[in-house]
Each structure stands twice: as C-alpha cells, then as structure tokens.
Amino acid sequence: MTNIDKWQFTPDKPFFVYDPDGDGMSFFSTKKDRNKFAKSRIKDYLNEEFMEDCAESVIAGTITHEFNELSALKPLGKSKRNIATTTN
16 A cells, blocks of 8 residues: 555545644555554654643544535525535
8 A cells, every 4th residue: 555545535445544744644445544543643652842732633533425426505595504515
C-alpha cells in the first residue's frame, strides 16, 4: 500500500484513523491494521514533549455509510429552515 492509497476511502477499506495533527484521515482494510496504526500514533505523541494533547485527538472508527454528493442547502417554502438533499 502506498501512502496515497491509505488516504483514499474505498469500500474494501472501511476502517479509519483520523489524526488531525498528523496525516489526517488514513484508511485500512482490517481492524488490526487500523488499531496498530492508531496505537503507534498515540505512542509517538506521548513520547514527544509538548505533544501529549495531540494523543487525545486521534480517533479510530469504521465507516458504515457513504453518499455521493450533498447539494447546496435549499429553503423549504416560506420557512426559514433549510434542508440538505442528496443526489445519485
């Protein structure tokens, strides 16, 4: 897997780590790989002086749903409420 590949979501890579202070979103094919990467990022932050707070920002999860596109918010009649619609 190249670095570019790990930053691209595909259905066969539903597991992710979000590291806002590092690589951003990274995607993995297995829970084991995701957990290994997340633990290594957290460990790296905890080993760096002044970076301990970054360890709390690392998030690991699983993508369960996806959609193609979200159109701009459109007003609902005379109401001030807005709705978002999806396109196929």
